[in-house]
Amino acid sequence: MSDRAPTAAVRLAAWRGPLVWLALLLALAFGMPTLEPVLRGIESDTRQVVYAQAGLPSLLANHLLVVGVASLLAVALGVGAAVLVTRPAGRDFLPLVAQFASMGQTFPPVAVLALAVPVLGFGTWPIIVALLLYGLLPIVRNTLAGLEGIDPGVQEAARGMGMGGAQRLWQVELPLAAPVILAGIRTSVTVNIATAALGATVGASNLGAPIISGIVNGNTAYVLQGAVLIGLLALTVDSAFARLTPARG
């Protein structure tokens, strides 16, 4: 903890990076129609240059909703599972869960999404489930690494102070493991933003839709709109996580 409580202005200044990306993202999502002359310069032949199948703000909202729901569920389940298998009652399952989580990292997200569709069908929910399953792996792996990496001496000291199992978990283990867990959540969310965009190929209407539609119809202006907005969304979220994660080294 710092010695003096920072003022609101200072705290806000620290978030300058993410806020700038966020402002840019929102400005482009809502103001794309005003950029029509610019886009016309890129793609002069096609009649339509601003993606109009669905408004860009609503595509952005859909994208955020899918990634948000999947990520929240993945955090709850992933951290929960990792905590469970590091308790005495669940230790049996630790080697298997740890091995599967590290092996699962090699599964390409596209392949996981593609395999989820035959099982779960088309639409928004299947994508959420696929993202949730894939997003679980980095979270489980990092939570395990964080919890297992705690100095046994610290655990012993906490036990010596008379802390019970639950108290140790909440007051010692989770706070100490938090940076590693947060890094896992960051990986999971970043990958999910990219994979959700691929969901547009299975009928989801999100920021991937303009890109796919642009590639199919040869409309570079569409591609550009989708690509810039997804890129900005990824940068906003990633820079926010970078703020939350204590700097290394």
Add this chain to the structure above:
Amino acid sequence: MTRRDALPVNRVVPALSLAAAAAWLALASVSVAPNRIVPGTAYAASELLGWPLAGVACLPLLGLAALAWRPHRGRLRLALALNLLLLMALPAWVALAGALRLDPDQPQARLGLGPAVWLLLFCLVLLTIELRTRLALPAWSGWLLPVPILGAWVLAAPWLGSLALWQEYRGRSGQFAEALLDHLLLVGSAVGASLVLGAAIALAMRRDARLERLGFTLLNFLQTIPSLALFGLLLAPLAWLSARLDWLAALGVSGIGWAPAFLALLGYSLLPMVRNTFVALAEVDPGVLESARGMGMGPGQVFWQVRLPLALPVVLEGVRITTVQAIGLTAVAALIGAGGLGTFIFQGLGQAAMDLVLLGALPILAMALVADALLGALTRRLDHRTALRQGVTP
């Protein structure tokens, strides 16, 4: 509190085998469709065999649970053998189910694998991993165990001709070979180029701290951009360039195809490659370097004969991460016409032909797992050797 000295009870194997038994009884094993367009009819094991026989077929799974309940080495070995036999019996079951339900007068009929088969496969593979870990089998067993299982599928192949996945493959075996080759070429060239370029960048970064900060900021930035967006963003500038520069167009560079895919793959591959090479070169023990210099080695000799060999395992780790990542990203590159196995995935999704999706996704998955295992084994080998040369017991 549990008593610590009691014989440990393993609950993992029973839990997995009971889950497998439940999937076997409750879910559809196969689906049969008269042709490619009509959705199939699903059949569970109990509908194919009748309840009594389907129940009897569960017994090996219950046996597995019983064997592992109070584990000791002998029983666990037996459980592993039983588990392997079950995995080998799976293709025979699919063939039998096909023989029971397929009409021989309909050569167009297709047999699809149901959720029960996939879940059984999943549970049994997890069981193999678990039993292997409990028995502490050596690393090479990981290469040996899949052999009989793959062998069983190959042996059953003559009876699996109507399997939908196989029919999709037979219809486009030429395309498949081409896509596989494209995929491997794209991954290989991107990883190769990023290894050379990454090493050069890492070496340059070691000389200049400002360059180091700038380089890592840029590469981190690039890594955050989702692949679909990066492919899309490269489309316009490359199309523009190839329209203006004849020699680029002659090379086959255009807004779609291999060129944007290669560039995007290279961009994504650089971060893990540069990071690992940089860290590897920086973390070589200064004492070792000092003694090499003391032996009269020149700077070039120190680099090539001491620093680089010692850094090699960590560099290889970078190659492993990069390769696995590139295999997945190349699948996405199919969307911008770069070819590769992703083509089948997106074609299949477009036609709602799920077996075509599998034809693309399963080889990609297998490729990623094999690349990971091969490069991981190579890294461990080198690590071991380096440790020996340094006089440290591994």
